[in-house]
Amino acid sequence: MPRCTTPQTLSREIQISGRGLHGNRPCSVRLVPVANPSGLVFVHTPTGTEIPARAELAGDLVLATTLLKEGVRLQTVEHLLSALAGLEVEHLRIEVDAEELPILDGSAAPWVDAILQAGIQALEGRRRFMKITRPVEIRDGNRWIRTLPFDGLRLRYVIDFPIPALGRQSRELSLTPDKYRRELGSARTFCLAQEVDQLRARGLALGGSLENAVVFAADGPLNDSLRYEDEAVRHKMLDLVGDLALLGAPLLGLVEAHAAGHAMHVALVKAILADPSCWEWTEEAESAEVRFFFQPLVAQPA
Numbered sequence: 255m256p257r258c259t260t261p262q263t264l265s266r267e268i269q270i271s272g273r274g275l276h277g278n279r280p281c282s283v284r285l286v287p288v289a290n291p292s293g294l295v296f297v298h299t300p301t302g303t304e305i306p307a308r309a310e311l312a313g314d315l316v317l318a319t320t321l322l323k324e325g326v327r328l329q330t331v332e333h334l335l336s337a338l339a340g341l342e343v344e345h346l347r348i349e350v351d352a353e354e355l356p357i358l359d360g361s362a363a364p365w366v367d368a369i370l371q372a373g374i375q376a377l378e379g380r381r382r383f384m385k386i387t388r389p390v391e392i393r394d395g396n397r398w399i400r401t402l403p404f405d406g407l408r409l410r411y412v413i414d415f416p417i418p419a420l421g422r423q424s425r426e427l428s429l430t431p432d433k434y435r436r437e438l439g440s441a442r443t444f445c446l447a448q449e450v451d452q453l454r455a456r457g458l459a460l461g462g463s464l465e466n467a468v469v470f471a472a473d474g475p476l477n478d479s480l481r482y483e484d485e486a487v488r489h490k491m492l493d494l495v496g497d498l499a500l501l502g503a504p505l506l507g508l509v510e511a512h513a514a515g516h517a518m519h520v521a522l523v524k525a526i527l528a529d530p531s532c533w534e535w536t537e538e539a540e541s542a543e544v545r546f547f548f549q550p551l552v553a554q555p556a
């Protein structure tokens with residue numbers, strides 16, 4: 255399935271309501287199609303503040319991606335951004351009536367289903383890609399993320415948790431809308447059972463439950479079942495797709511992440527934007543059909 259070469263919005267409006275994961279407050283979101291390519295722009299309706307989904311407005315990246323502008327915060331934007339970027343819908347007005355987006359089932363699947371049901375509409379013009387021409391890397395001890403030249407968008411992610419239920423998981427894929435929907439979009443957010451009390455004490459995850467997150471005890475999930483055997487690393491890739499949307503344009507490159515998270519994802523995006531010698535604009539998506547298929551990394555000894 256080749257990448258789309260025209261900018262896209264939705265065919266019609268979507269409205270979705272729910273509660274925030276961290277604040278547990280109600281929130282209603284309206285996705286409104288636009289007539290011309292204008293990027294993904296949030297509108298905080300109580301104040302009328304327009305907040306473009308851009309890395310320079312991202313802050314407060316502990317456990318979620320938050321956009322901040324003129325004293326207005328929009329928390330946990332990454333799963334909606336991931337669904338939109340994964341399905342190549344890059345031009346939309348996103349009206350939000352509270353400060354945290356609904357967590358829904360903890361994955362991007364409810365957004366994906368709603369977007370596909372509403373339909374996707376092509377806009378005039380050509381889609382412009384940011385094509386990586388030189389490596390960019392962010393490193394913090396043995397956690398790191400980097401991007402390298404690649405003819406397409408390929409993601410490679412490794413997580414390594416010191417509990418047997420999670421352990422080391424790795425996955426790699428070349429992203430297309432269809433693969434996004436099948437392989438990443440349904441993966442739910444997760445945490446460790448041992449972290450839950452600490453999170454709550456800090457006023458985080460107040461809306462969290464087994465209905466919207468996978469909670470891992472040492473020997474397995476507290477939830478009845480997993481959606482994928484390696485659901486956790488897939489969710490990290492889902493988050494990465496959402497955070498890469500903060501570039502403001504689709505990326506052509508290989509992105510490799512090792513034990514990273516929102517802060518490192520966004521640091522990479524900011525580093526790419528800050529160094530135009532590492533990338534160039536192109537209107538060509540990858541020339542061939544996707545050349546690689548699933549290829550789990552061989553686990554390396556720690």
Ligand SMILES: [Zn+2]
Pocket residue numbers: 332333443489493
């Ligand atoms: Zn997430």
